[in-house]
Amino acid sequence: MAIRYHCRHCETEVGRLPFGSAEEVRTLHRLADGEAVDFITEEEDGEVTVQCICEHCQQSLDRFPDYYALQKWLQ
Template identity: 50%
Template sequence: MPIRYKCRHCETEIGQLPFDHIDDQFLQKHELTQEDQHIYIKNGAEGDYTVQCICEECQESLQKFPNYYALKKWIQ
C-alpha cells in the first residue's frame, strides 16, 4: 500500500511512496514523536497511510499572512 503525502490545509495530494508498511525506521526518518504520529499520520480503510504535511502554495500563503496560523482550517 502506498504512503500518501497530502496538504493538511488544501488537501492537495503532494505525492506518494510505495511501501508495504510503516515501521520504526520510516517514523525515525520523519523524526515524529508518538503524539505527532497520531496527528500527522492517518490510517486508511484499505491499509494505506496518509501523512499530513503542507504544500508549497499553502506555505507561501502562511508566510504572507501569519495570522492564518491561528486558524484550524483557513481554506474554505
C-alpha cells in the same frame, strides 16, 4: 502499501510513495521533525496518509501566519 502525502490546508495530494509502512514514516519523521508524527493516519486498506503542507500553502503561511492559525482552530 502506499504512503500518500496530503496537504492539510488545501487537500492537494503533494506526493505518493508506492511502498512503505506507517512505522517507517513515523521513524523518518521522528528523526526529521517529531511534531509531524501526529499527522500520520492509517487507512482501512493499509494505505498511510501523511498530512503535510504543500508549497503553495507554505508560501501563504509565511505571508499570512495569523490566517492559518485561525483556520487551524476552526477545523
